[in-house]
Amino acid sequence: xxxxxxxxxxxxxxxxxxxxxxxxxxxxxxxxxxxxxxxxxxxxxxxxxxxxxxxxxxxxxxxxxxxxxxxxxxxxxxxxxxxxxxxxxxxxxxxxxxxxxxxxxxxxxxxxxxxxxxxxxxxxxxxxxxxxxxxxxxxxxxxxxxxxxxxxxxxxxxxxxxxxxxxxx
Amino acid sequence: xxxxxxxxxxxxxxxxxxxxxxxxxxxxxxxxxxxxxxxxxxxxxxxxxxxxxxxxxxxxxxxxxxxxxxxxxxxxxxxxxxxxxxxxxxxxxxxxxxxxxxxxxxxxxxxxxxxxxxxxxxxxxxxxxxxxxxxxxxxxxxxxxxxxxxxxxxxxxxxxxxxxxxxxxxxxxxxxxxxxxxxxxxxxxxxxxxxxxxxxxxxxxxxxxxxxxxxxxxxxxxxxxxxxxxxxxxxxxxxxxxxxxxxxxxxxxxxxxxxxxxxxxxxxxxxxxxxxxxxxxxxxxxxxxxxxxxxxxxxxxxxxxxxxxxxxxxxxxxxxxxxxxxxxxxxxxxxxxxxxxxxxxxxxxxxxxxxxxxxxxxxxxxxxxxxxxxxxxxxxxxxxxxxxxxxxxxx
Numbered sequence: 001x002x003x004x005x006x007x008x009x010x011x012x013x014x015x016x017x018x019x020x021x022x023x024x025x026x027x028x029x030x031x032x033x034x035x036x037x038x039x040x041x042x043x044x045x046x047x048x049x050x051x052x053x054x055x056x057x058x059x060x061x062x063x064x065x066x067x068x069x070x071x072x073x074x075x076x077x078x079x080x081x082x083x084x085x086x087x088x089x090x091x092x093x094x095x096x097x098x099x100x101x102x103x104x105x106x107x108x109x110x111x112x113x114x115x116x117x118x119x120x121x122x123x124x125x126x127x128x129x130x131x132x133x134x135x136x137x138x139x140x141x142x143x144x145x146x147x148x149x150x151x152x153x154x155x156x157x158x159x160x161x162x163x164x165x166x167x168x169x
Numbered sequence: 170x171x172x173x174x175x176x177x178x179x180x181x182x183x184x185x186x187x188x189x190x191x192x193x194x195x196x197x198x199x200x201x202x203x204x205x206x207x208x209x210x211x212x213x214x215x216x217x218x219x220x221x222x223x224x225x226x227x228x229x230x231x232x233x234x235x236x237x238x239x240x241x242x243x244x245x246x247x248x249x250x251x252x253x254x255x256x257x258x259x260x261x262x263x264x265x266x267x268x269x270x271x272x273x274x275x276x277x278x279x280x281x282x283x284x285x286x287x288x289x290x291x292x293x294x295x296x297x298x299x300x301x302x303x304x305x306x307x308x309x310x311x312x313x314x315x316x317x318x319x320x321x322x323x324x325x326x327x328x329x330x331x332x333x334x335x336x337x338x339x340x341x342x343x344x345x346x347x348x349x350x351x352x353x354x355x356x357x358x359x360x361x362x363x364x365x366x367x368x369x370x371x372x373x374x375x376x377x378x379x380x381x382x383x384x385x386x387x388x389x390x391x392x393x394x395x396x397x398x399x400x401x402x403x404x405x406x407x408x409x410x411x412x413x414x415x416x417x418x419x420x421x422x423x424x425x426x427x428x429x430x431x432x433x434x435x436x437x438x439x440x441x442x443x444x445x446x447x448x449x450x451x452x453x454x455x456x457x458x459x460x461x462x463x464x465x466x467x468x469x470x471x472x473x474x475x476x477x478x479x480x481x482x483x484x485x486x487x488x489x490x491x492x493x494x495x496x497x498x499x500x501x502x503x504x505x506x507x508x509x510x511x512x513x514x515x516x517x518x519x520x521x522x523x524x525x526x527x528x529x530x531x532x533x534x535x536x537x538x539x540x541x542x543x544x545x546x547x548x549x550x551x552x553x554x555x556x557x558x559x560x561x562x563x564x
Contacts, residue, residue: 003196029324033271036317053303056310064313064346068339071320075332130302130363 015041271325276424278318293461326416334412349390369447437472
């Protein structure tokens with residue numbers, strides 16, 4: 001086992017463990033904080049995959065904005081941070097069945113895939129992933145359309161939020 | 170490649186020969202040397218941090234026409250050590266009903282969010298933790314962790330003052346991140362890279378001459394991010410005791426305090442890297458790496474001094490005024506500035522340096538003037554409206 005694999009396994013265990021804690025802990029703020037550590041684990045995974053841009057954006061967007069928003073929402077809407085009552089509802093067996101089926105499906109799918117035993121090609125020296133990404137996002141032969149559509153969607157969400165919150169006098 | 174040019178490489182090679190001489194595998198030796206490098210950087214930073222306490226107190230006393238610490242040691246230099254001993258032997262209290270784990274993690278995260286910033290600071294042409302090609306964005310990411318530490322401290326203390334302080338501070342940090350991010354993109358446009366080393370190397374002309382307005386907005390956003398006066402309603406000692414760190418005592422409070430000082434110094438450093446040429450000064454950085462480090466420390470101290478100057482001169486702003494200032498003035502201005510600079514950069518590409526610099530400088534000045542005129546006419550209108558209302562009331 002190489003060092004990289006050990007690091008990956010540790011990070012994956014950390015991420016999954018935190019994810020498990022998100023759904024099992026009864027304290028809502030703790031759940032939000034465990035969510036932060038889950039998202040951080042994902043960011044570390046991106047960093048291990050030689051994708052520093054995605055890793056940093058993961059931290060900025062998910063930890064810096066979304067998780068903070070979660071914590072704010074929990075604190076502003078709840079007086080009691082503890083969640084009483086059952087943690088499962090009557091549909092628990094449907095969820096369990098679906099997740100087992102998904103696992104089996106993925107297992108068989110990945111068994112026939114030879115990508116798992118391959119090693120990734122080395123990134124050529126002098127390859128600047130961030131400028132390649134920037135070019136791809138605005139190049140008409142690559143992702144300019146999805147990029148623009150996503151920005152229009154975000155602007156629409158912004159305008160909608162302002163319209164809902166706007167106080168007409 | 171002599172010791173004076175690149176001391177870290179020489180030291181690393183020397184250590185490598187020793188470790189491999191002991192029969193250690195090269196991979197393990199590399200990891201160990203990396204850890205030693207991190208340890209050296211953090212140890213030096215914490216040592217610097219101790220003296221920042223003294224610097225801060227001395228400078229405050231100058232601004233407030235006092236003498237400051239002057240009893241322990243020459244010029245009060247030993248004062249911070251006395252402070253540290255006091256902080257360490259103080260009783261470590263935990264408020265009743267506090268969330269113990271979160272309460273104890275928060276000061277560590279706060280300190281960590283400052284220390285990890287130094288991973289991307291180019292101290293000399295070849296002395297840099299990691300030359301990340303996304304260095305500018307990394308600053309924002311570290312700030313996100315700082316935000317998290319503050320909300321954790323405020324919530325876990327089980328104290329309403331701490332919680333209100335944390336809410337205020339987080340509202341400020343989340344909103345001032347936007348002008349900061351858009352001004353961070355200005356040096357990126359000039360340098361064609363987000364790496365801080367590349368940004369430094371491109372500054373044959375300091376970027377402050379190309380984008381003076383950008384440098385100013387970055388400084389304002391940085392001070393807000395630091396939560397220092399005039400943006401310090403998070404601590405607001407006249408209303409909230411001490412804000413988010415009200416319940417902390419001893420070294421846990423010390424971590425917040427030291428973290429804040431080092432954070433201010435670090436942002437002085439970033440200001441100098443992004444707009445004032447970083448370690449570059451008249452070619453001194455080519456002479457020796459030590460001179461380059463001296464140059465960047467000097468510039469960082471000047472930035473830190475300006476931040477202190479602002480802190481001890483201006484009064485606290487009310488939270489709604491400050492958020493209004495950010496969302497209605499600073500954010501649109503910084504977005505417009507970014508667009509203008511990107512446009513001018515495309516228009517002036519290929520022109521002689523003098524024309525380019527003058528064009529950039531003038532477009533900044535004109536944009537700043539227009540923004541101030543719009544703000545002035547708006548405030549005049551508001552004032553007239555207020556005065557009109559008063560007349561109605563009196564008659």
